[in-house]
Amino acid sequence: MRLATITVFDAGITELQARQQRMQDAQQRLTSGKRVERASDDPTGAARAERALSAIGRVDANQRALEASRNGMTLAEGALGDANEILQQIREALVSAGNGTYSDAERNGLANKIEGLRAQLLSIANRADGGGGYLFSGQGAGNPPFLDTATGVVYSGSSGQIQTGNLDNFPLTVDGRQTWEQARSGNGSFVTSALPNSITAAPAKSWIDSGRVIDPAALTGDSYKISISGTGPTATYTVLDTTTGGVVKSGTYVPGKSLDFDGMSMTLTGVAADGDEFQVQPATSTLKVFDVLDNAVADLRKTNRTGTEVVQSNVLSLRDLDASMANLQNVRSQVGERLNNLDGTETRLAALKQYNEAEKSAAEDLDMTRAISDFQNQQTGYEAALKAYATVQRMSLFNYLNN
Incomplete structure (x- = not known):
């Protein structure tokens, strides 16, 4: 079989180009640190890495929703703690009002004190969440959810709560009606x-x-x-x-x-x-905190009451106030439990993200030791092919005749 000189030269050039391309590919993998840069490099590995990347994106979205929920629940828990302190001060004032030696003027002074504390409590019930909404707006409200009217405080929000809408449905707000207007009346039974x-x-x-x-x-x-x-x-x-x-x-x-x-x-x-x-x-579950305070203030402002009337109204006011405080404490416990759940979910999401990052790395990242060895082999092969081509290039008939 006769081989033309041009055929030998072309074969050499083709082999050199192929080796050079493989060496460049190995060098690029070393530079990027990725084994799979295009789907054509490894279709199975690329699909595996894409699934892991998608899962990481979902985890990141859940973590952002979790942080938003944690911010809302932390603010709500703090607000309920502040409300409990104010109600405790009101309770102390009511206990003092039950003193049989107090005059109508002294009870009126206590009524004024309770009214001032009531105003503070109303501001807590209307506390903003820092994001344009309100902690106790339920399912959302553009205005403060509690309105102080001539007939008492009215809840203008919507029952329920706003949730993040992801798979875990993290809460963003607290149901204001349940918190402030649905305590069990009487002793609960x-x-x-x-x-x-x-x-x-x-x-x-x-x-x-x-x-x-x-x-x-x-x-x-x-x-x-x-x-x-x-x-x-x-x-x-x-x-x-x-x-x-x-x-x-x-x-x-x-x-x-x-x-x-x-x-x-x-x-x-x-x-x-x-x-x-x-x-x-x-x-019934219809006891409203602000109605309890308004009734207590109205009783304290009454004059010329008998000792029996004072005792009776005070007993019932303290009973209703204690029921309202118990309900607020119950809601605060629920919020605290939600915060605990968020902590547990955060740990789970962190573990899930770590797993998917490891999965993505296993699918597309480069084994550096093996890659360096491969690059050196490619480089050695290219240099050998280059020397071989240089030798073959001098084996033409014209070179022979010139010698």
Whole structure:
């Protein structure tokens, strides 16, 4: 078989170009540190790296949403802590107002103090989240969610909460209605209150405490009326179930002795008058913090009240305030639990991101030791091919004749 000189030269040039290209590719991989720079380098590895990169992008988005949620929940937890401190100051003022030696002017001074604290509490309920919204706006509101009107504070937000919308649905706001307007009334199971005397229409001469549950299984959820008949040692009481119309219990009225029926226990105190009446109703989740404060202030501003009236109103005001504080504390606990969940989720997201970064690195990153060795081999091969081509180039007939 005869080989032309041009054929040998072309073959040499082609081999040199191929070796040079492979050497350049090896050098470029060393420079970039990537084994897969184009999908054509390794289609399987490129797809694997792309999946990992997509997963890292999702984790980054979740981490940004998590930080936004953590900021909102941290601010809300701080606001609820501030609210609890103010309510504690209000409670101390109400306890002082129960002092029988206080004059109407002194109670009016305490009412002024509570009004000032109420204004601070309202500003906390309308606290901004730093992003153009409000912490307790629920599902969002362009204006402060709580409006102070002539008839009391009104919630103008929407129940619920704004969430980030990602797979984990991190909360960004707190439900303002649940926080400030949905405490359990009374002692959480039933509500006691005094009614005007059925004979004289005057306030009752005796008073009732907030009561307690002694047998949860015996609770009926009905409404009751307690009526006093007679005076002094001959006074008697009758407990009427106003839901069914039946008499539940009756007996001799003994001041300070607990009255137990249908799983409930309460105490009537004071020298009762003929016609004094009290009612017991099921508790509801409709107790509003600002209504409780407004009612307490209104009672403190009343003049010429009897000692019984002062005690009764104070007992009920403290009861409702304690229920409101318990509800705020419960919401604060929920917010704290959300923050704990965010911490746990952050750890999980960090681990997931680390895994996908390792997966992406395994799919496309270069083994530097192997790459350096490969480059050196390519360089040695190219130099050898270059020397060989130079030798072959001198083996033409014309070079032979010239020699």
